[in-house]
Amino acid sequence: MRVVVVGGGLTGLTAAWCLREHAEVTVLEAADRTGGQIRTIDLAGARLDVGADAMLARQPEGVELARELGLGDDLVEPRTGAVWLWVRGRLRPLPEGTVMGAPTDPVALARSGVVPPAGLVRAALEPLLPRRALGGDRSVGDLVTERYGRAVTDLLVDPLLSGVYAGSIDRLSAAATAPPLWAAARDHRHLTAGLRAHRRRTSGTAGPVFQTVRGGLGRLVAALADALGERVRTGVAATGLERFGEGWRVATTDGPLEADHVVIALPAAPAAQLLSAAAPDVAGALGEFRTASVAVTALAYARADAERVVEGSGFLVPRREGRLVKAATWSSRKWPHLADAESFLVRASVGRVDDPRGLELDDEQLAERVDAELREAMGLTGPARERRVVRWTDAMPQYDVGHLQRVAELRASLRRGRPGLHVGGAALDGVGLPARIRDGRRLATEVAEGPLGTR
Numbered sequence: 211m212r213v214v215v216v217g218g219g220l221t222g223l224t225a226a227w228c229l230r231e232h233a234e235v236t237v238l239e240a241a242d243r244t245g246g247q248i249r250t251i252d253l254a255g256a257r258l259d260v261g262a263d264a265m266l267a268r269q270p271e272g273v274e275l276a277r278e279l280g281l282g283d284d285l286v287e288p289r290t291g292a293v294w295l296w297v298r299g300r301l302r303p304l305p306e307g308t309v310m311g312a313p314t315d316p317v318a319l320a321r322s323g324v325v326p327p328a329g330l331v332r333a334a335l336e337p338l339l340p341r342r343a344l345g346g347d348r349s350v351g352d353l354v355t356e357r358y359g360r361a362v363t364d365l366l367v368d369p370l371l372s373g374v375y376a377g378s379i380d381r382l383s384a385a386a387t388a389p390p391l392w393a394a395a396r397d398h399r400h401l402t403a404g405l406r407a408h409r410r411r412t413s414g415t416a417g418p419v420f421q422t423v424r425g426g427l428g429r430l431v432a433a434l435a436d437a438l439g440e441r442v443r444t445g446v447a448a449t450g451l452e453r454f455g456e457g458w459r460v461a462t463t464d465g466p467l468e469a470d471h472v473v474i475a476l477p478a479a480p481a482a483q484l485l486s487a488a489a490p491d492v493a494g495a496l497g498e499f500r501t502a503s504v505a506v507t508a509l510a511y512a513r514a515d516a517e518r519v520v521e522g523s524g525f526l527v528p529r530r531e532g533r534l535v536k537a538a539t540w541s542s543r544k545w546p547h548l549a550d551a552e553s554f555l556v557r558a559s560v561g562r563v564d565d566p567r568g569l570e571l572d573d574e575q576l577a578e579r580v581d582a583e584l585r586e587a588m589g590l591t592g593p594a595r596e597r598r599v600v601r602w603t604d605a606m607p608q609y610d611v612g613h614l615q616r617v618a619e620l621r622a623s624l625r626r627g628r629p630g631l632h633v634g635g636a637a638l639d640g641v642g643l644p645a646r647i648r649d650g651r652r653l654a655t656e657v658a659e660g661p662l663g664t665r
Contacts, residue, residue, distance in 0.1 A: 213657055214238065214460050214469040216448045216484065219246025220643060221634050222475035223434040224275065224650025226441060229657060233471075237438065238462060240447035244435045247605055247636075248643075250428030253598055254510035254553040257426045258541060260600040261506070262643055263557070264288070264420040265427070268412075269644035271651070272430075276423060279433040284425065287418035288544050292522035296533065296587045297324050297365060301525055304366075309405045310388050311367035312354055329361025337400045344396055347611050350388050351380035357401045369526035373537040374641065376502035376562045376606040386609040424547040427643070451488045457630055458488075471630045471657045475650070477501070478637035479604060489628060495620045499637050500608040502563035507580040508598045510553035515592035519543070519554070525587060534560050534568045535583045553595065558584060563608055573599040607637040632656050 211233040215222045218239025226235045243249075247261040265272035267287070276285055294301040305322040307315030316334050319325060325333065336357045350371060355363045367388075368379040375382060384392045394404025423429050435442050443464070450461035457470045474481050482496035523544040527533045538558040542548050548555055558580050560568035568576055577597040584590060617638050624633055634649045 212469045213471045214467050215473040217475035218244035220646040221650045224647050225473050225653040226438055227434055228651055228654035235441050237442045238446050238448050239444045242445050245431035248427050248431050250426030253508050254596045256551040258508050258555055259426050260508050264422045265643035267418045267421040271644040271647040275647050276430055281423055284423050285421050286424050286546055287421050288523055289546050290523050294522050294525035295324050296525050296527045309390050309408055311370040312405055314402055314405045324365050325361045329359055332359030333362050336402050341399045347383050347385045349380050349611050350382050350384045353384045353395055364530050365528050369528045372562055373526055376504050377608050378564055381610045383609045383611045383613045386613040448484055451484055473632045473653050475634050491623045501604040502606040503569055503603045504559055504561035505569055505599055505601045507558050507577050509556045509594035510596040511590055511594050512592055513554050515590050516554035518589035533583055534579050
């Protein structure tokens with residue numbers, strides 16, 4: 211069985227890894243490196259992630275794959291989980307007892323100082339409000355604002371989800387991006403009661419919430435690529451796709467390939483372009499998916515300049531604050547393998563789907579602006595000694611209201627008369643590492659169990 215996987219990110223590499231002993235697999239990656247949005251760089255003598263920097267450990271796929279690849283002994287968990295919010299000119303603690311930013315403890319909410327008095331009163335009314343039928347999907351902003359008021363939405367929920375999706379809280383699907391909030395609203399009369407029940411169910415879960423790989427998540431991708439060896443072809447792009455007999459022919463920049471199965475694990479726009487002739491309906495659906503661009507600035511400060519930084523793993527910034535930085539991770543505080551680095555390492559993210567200000571600057575201008583905001587927020591007493599900007603253009607899929615239904619319809623279209631063609635990727639099913647690994651395994655299972663799987 212011949213399988214061509216288009217896309218050498220985590221999804222495509224995982225699919226190839228799962229099929230390696232059962233098929234003749236070729237992975238095509240247009241870039242000169244594998245890994246997609248997983249990238250680890252050298253900064254001030256340390257290895258620092260400038261894409262994803264952690265994986266949800268309570269979703270087992272990432273940890274399991276790391277162990278399969280021999281990296282189990284190098285899994286590490288954060289030294290601290292404390293998160294701050296940069297609100298009204300100072301860092302304030304994320305209130306205890308929140309679920310995706312939605313509060314369950316009014317005392318902790320008041321103590322944090324994040325939400326002003328009028329917002330606290332409005333949030334406290336949530337258990338007294340009548341229940342509203344959900345109907346179809348709703349935006350996170352609509353759902354949370356109705357129950358808690360706009361202050362909670364803007365100051366707590368928005369910065370958390372903007373950090374993950376770089377999206378607009380008033381367009382992001384609650385069902386797709388905030389399943390605990392959606393389930394609580396669906397199953398309980400009051401959102402607070404449902405979220406408290408969720409916390410009770412999950413509070414006894416053993417083990418860390420997040421983990422990473424010592425030396426950076428780039429090691430996970432490198433281990434996959436090394437295990438696949440010559441099956442992975444970097445610098446080779448797929449340029450066309452057509453039906454060929456009972457299988458498929460993939461046109462590439464290095465000549466055509468014939469396959470029984472083609473797995474497309476690309477962002478929505480290049481996937482749509484590749485499918486435009488072979489599956490125009492699927493290509494049209496993918497072409498409607500929106501994306502956001504972001505940039506990550508990695509900075510190294512002298513240890514002496516960071517002595518006043520409070521304990522914690524970093525901070526988030528509500529969009530109403532008008533800052534360029536939307537989130538910052540204090541990597542030297544968060545990860546034990548970076549705690550003894552010579553410099554104090556920070557990574558900061560800018561860019562939302564509706565805020566391109568930072569992305570319009572050149573690298574030097576952007577790094578300067580980010581450096582200045584970090585010094586103001588954190589109390590750093592000197593500028594960064596080393597700075598590096600990494601841009602992720604159109605990298606963040608936007609799961610707008612109705613996303614799950616659109617994905618279901620897309621997959622139904624794909625199944626009609628196109629045996630051996632498979633589509634996955636972060637545009638459809640989740641942006642975290644466990645989700646990407648789970649999707650890669652799903653794609654491999656589709657190939658193995660499909661109508662051509664025994665050829």
